[in-house]
Amino acid sequence: MRIHFIAIGGSAMHNLAIALKENHEVVSGSDDEVFEPSRSRLLQHGLLPEKEGWDPDRITHDLDAVILGMHARKDNPELLRALEIGVKVYSYPEYLYEQCRHKKRVVIAGSHGKTTVTSMVMHALRDNQIDFDYMVGAQLEGFDTMVRLSKSAKVVVFEGDEYLSSPIDLRPKFLWYRPHLALITGMAWDHVNVFPTIEIYNEQFRLFVDSIIEDGYLTWFSGDSNLKDMMADFEGGLTTEPYGTLATQVEKGRTQVLHHQQSYPVPVFGNHNMQNMAGAMNICRELGLSEQRFLTSMKTFKGASRRLQVLGQNEHSTVFYDFAHAPSKLKATIDAVKEQFPDRTLVACLELHTFSSLNKTFLPQYRNTMEKADKPIVFYNPEVLKHKQLPALSVAEVSAAFNIPASAIVTSSSQLLAALNAVEMQQVNLLVMTSGNLGGINIKEWVDKRADLS
Missing domain, CATH: 3.90.190.20 (Mur ligase, C-terminal domain)
Structure with missing residues (x-):
């Protein structure tokens, strides 16, 4: 396939571009500015645009798809040309869903902690030799890119962002993914430029719950009052399971998780991380990992970039x-x-x-x-x-x-x-x-x- 990225320099966009090129797709892209580390990584993979700026002549009839990033505007000349000649335009999350619609989809959502929970799930799956695809919002140690799309994996783990999908698709990204397994860490008003009231913001998470497939599974943090109120009114065909905070003790500055009369040393600390770990453990259990195997894997969890x-x-x-x-x-x-x-x-x-x-x-x-x-x-x-x-x-x-x-x-x-x-x-x-x-x-x-x- 021939795929063109409008605003290829974005953190998520450039990682998807690299992943598709490694899958032997023909990838091109454009942007009006590209900063580090995107610039060096695109250059390394031969994907850095030769010149900055937008050029509608890049959009031709032989393109199979255009992927539109949030950095672009809705009057972007390349976007307008794609719409004019009928090239299929995807938002980033829409394209991910289309590539993974036949896989078991796991989506980690919430106002805070979703990158950490996603990275915990990914680390545990990899540590236990379970094949999976993924999209996560930060660079993780041991993972070359923030996106993987393969033909072999039957499971995909998405970090579910509530921000808008694209300049012409004003739905939250996470509404595209239709998860089989989902997690919500909590709801705390954010993105006021697009969700001007807390009520509008919280409504996006209710819509997310509604998007979980019938007979799906949702685990959620019981200590978040907004989330607790929303779930109190929930009626639906899902299995729902609240989670709390894992018990710990600190010895010489090192946190030990206490679970079922066993102790597991972990390199992360703080109540919020013990909540994140409790939720990630529930998701991994639903994917076939025992709680013991999950917590054993957490001993070597390195965390995500720029998360403590x-x-x-x-x-x-x-x-x-x-x-x-x-x-x-x-x-x-x-x-x-x-x-x-x-x-x-x-x-x-x-x-x-x-x-x-x-x-x-x-x-x-x-x-x-x-x-x-x-x-x-x-x-x-x-x-x-x-x-x-x-x-x-x-x-x-x-x-x-x-x-x-x-x-x-x-x-x-x-x-x-x-x-x-x-x-x-x-x-x-x-x-x-x-x-x-x-x-x-x-x-x-x-x-x-x-x-x-x-």
Whole structure:
């Protein structure tokens, strides 16, 4: 097949393009800007567009399909040409579903933790030599790409995102997948640019439950009040199973899961991860793995990129890097690090970068989310607000929303770098959380240059 990607540089898009090329499809693509690591990976696989920008002449009658990324606009000239000449245009999730419609589909959904749960399921399946396809939202150790589509696997595991499918398909991605087995970690209002009220946002998850195939299976976190309310009203032909938090004990900074009178050392920590693991265990059990085999596999689980990823450490301090940006994710991540290392000072640095986090109406959702941080730092770039066409935010407004001192708010990369340089790594944990780029600061290079983290 000949397949063209509009906006090939996206994180998910470029991984699908690579996966299809490795399946011997003829793949081309375009984009108006391609950043790292997509650029290097596309170049390595011979898929980096020769020039940036859109060219409708790339869209020809011999194409079998066009896959449209969210970065493109609905008036994209290549999209308009494809629609004009009748080339089939797929959204990313629609194409995945079409390729996997005859497989057993597992979908992990939720406002937070879905990447971690998906990666736990994937690690356990691979550790137990079970063949499967997948799509996950982060690079995982031991997996070359974030997407695999094969002819051999009879099971596929999808991370189910509630964001829109494409510029011309305004349904949430996860409504495409029609799972046989599903999991929901919880519901916490997000993506306010497309779901302007919490009611509209929560409704997407009700629709997701409705999309599970008849006689399917759903496991869900019982500690989430919004999810619990939704499931209390649920009537349908599904098997539903709530899950909670695995019991643990901490010995010398290492978490042990306690289950059925056995102890399993695991490299991840925090209540949110023990909830994630409980849900992943239920899914793997439905796929034929015993709980004992699953927890044994978790001993070697490395986690997903930028999910409490350790960037540097010495014997008494650690720098963690995390994707957390929504209020629920932020609070869970801070709480987990503080609870695991109660004797260390916690410096927690958050970048506000998403539409939701920079929205004045949404900002009060962050109140007291950083209360367990000994030293909070909140960074936002006023230029990003202009780029996203959002109203300006004052330091006082951000300070009041978080209920932290105005001195904890920084608005330039130079201020942020000075704040980070001032952190002395002596009985200190530094937690850096962002879905952006920290105003151009390469945090990995910054860590590598710190003599006190060798």
